[in-house]
Amino acid sequence: MPIKIPNNLPATNILEGENIFVMYENRAYSQDIRPLKILLLNLMPTKITTETQLLRLLGNSPLQVDVDFIYTATYSPTNTPQEHLIKFYETFDAVKSKKYDGMIITGAPVEQMPFEKVAYWDELCKIMEWSKTHVYSTFHICWGAQAGLYYHYGIPKHDLPQKMFGIFPHQKCVIEEEKLFRGLDDIFYVPHSRHTEIRREDIEKVPAVRILAQSAMAGVYAVADRKGRQIFITGHSEYDPLTLKAEYDRDVAQGLPIHVPCNYYPNDDPAQTPVVIWRSTANLLFSNWLNYYVYQETPFDLSRL
Numbered sequence: 648m649p650i651k652i653p654n655n656l657p658a659t660n661i662l663e664g665e666n667i668f669v670m671y672e673n674r675a676y677s678q679d680i681r682p683l684k685i686l687l688l689n690l691m692p693t694k695i696t697t698e699t700q701l702l703r704l705l706g707n708s709p710l711q712v713d714v715d716f717i718y719t720a721t722y723s724p725t726n727t728p729q730e731h732l733i734k735f736y737e738t739f740d741a742v743k744s745k746k747y748d749g750m751i752i753t754g755a756p757v758e759q760m761p762f763e764k765v766a767y768w769d770e771l772c773k774i775m776e777w778s779k780t781h782v783y784s785t786f787h788i789c790w791g792a793q794a795g796l797y798y799h800y801g802i803p804k805h806d807l808p809q810k811m812f813g814i815f816p817h818q819k820c821v822i823e824e825e826k827l828f829r830g831l832d833d834i835f836y837v838p839h840s841r842h843t844e845i846r847r848e849d850i851e852k853v854p855a856v857r858i859l860a861q862s863a864m865a866g867v868y869a870v871a872d873r874k875g876r877q878i879f880i881t882g883h884s885e886y887d888p889l890t891l892k893a894e895y896d897r898d899v900a901q902g903l904p905i906h907v908p909c910n911y912y913p914n915d916d917p918a919q920t921p922v923v924i925w926r927s928t929a930n931l932l933f934s935n936w937l938n939y940y941v942y943q944e945t946p947f948d949l950s951r952l
């Protein structure tokens with residue numbers, strides 16, 4: 648939330664110089680407040696787990712948030728109980744006449760397929776096109792980010808020689824104070840779990856987007872368009888303490904080539920309990936997005952979007 652201070656307090660200049668968000672009295676008096684409308688396009692096979700993880704982070708805010716859930720009409724999820732989808736989810740057709748302050752497009756375990764081979768690719772393209780006129784800011788996660796960068800900007804994904812798997816240190820790579828990372832430490836940690844990557848050199852060819860943060864080990868982390876209406880995040884800040892363990896144990900049980908997740912278990916020993924070093928980053932990332940990129944920028948009257 649912004650700090651509301653008298654119009655001519657000396658601290659105003661100092662805080663504005665640090666890019667701390669200050670709201671003048673006269674704007675505060677005229678600011679209308681209403682609940683935020685967020686759409687969650689859940690492409691994960693673990694839909695209930697993912698909903699819970701994302702709602703936990705969206706709930707860490709004084710803002711009221713109304714969430715609608717959608718899944719794909721052109722691909723029927725096999726791992727989520729039908730009753731759950733019927734009770735809590737809609738498809739795009741049911742929501743496409745509405746407008747939203749924010750949308751989240753999740754990851755999906757389809758990154759090793761060409762985009763066009765994914766069963767719901769055409770539907771996802773329609774949703775991403777619609778998001779440009781019906782959503783103020785869209786937050787894309789992992790494969791959702793790769794899909795968005797490819798659809799909107801033609802940026803390709805590339806196979807990695809081995810899975811990017813573990814908790815990696817990151818740094819912002821823009822000079823100015825970036826609102827998405829406000830309050831984060833100079834080095835912050837994020838889980839990654841993917842077989843593909845997007846590359847700096849491909850992104851730098853597209854003037855409409857810029858890289859906001861990266862990791863020396865895990866590569867590009869955060870990309871955004873110039874207005875912050877599209878955010879693309881390659882990691883999984885929302886993951887629970889034991890999500891990487893579940894993925895690791897699953898792959899070991901199936902005899903797949905998998906290494907112990909980096910920086911996760913004490914002494915890299917899978918018998919020990921992982922130590923969470925990414926939770927505070929996750930909470931700040933989502934509350935910063937909700938506050939600075941959604942709440943402060945979206946029109947009060949969404950029909951004017």
Ligand SMILES: CC(=O)SCCNC(=O)CCNC(=O)[C@H](O)C(C)(C)COP(=O)(O)OP(=O)(O)OC[C@H]1O[C@@H](n2cnc3c(N)ncnc32)[C@H](O)[C@@H]1OP(=O)(O)O
Nearest residue numbers: 692724725726727754755756757758765766767789790841
């Ligand atoms: C890069 C990222 O975004 S990472 C995010 C993805 N992370 C995860 O999915 C982690 C959790 N997932 C898992 O552990 C596993 O996928 C499991 C255990 C849930 C299921 O694994 P399996 O039984 O081996 O695979 P299964 O054949 O059921 O397909 C898994 C998922 O792949 C996706 N999928 C597979 N083929 C297709 C396809 N042709 N088109 C679209 N989606 C597909 C679906 O999401 C499917 O799950 P769903 O039907 O419930 O939506």
Ligand SMILES: N[C@@H](CCO)C(=O)O
Nearest residue numbers: 755756757840841894
């Ligand atoms: N995080 C995913 C990667 C596959 O897209 C998994 O381990 O299942």
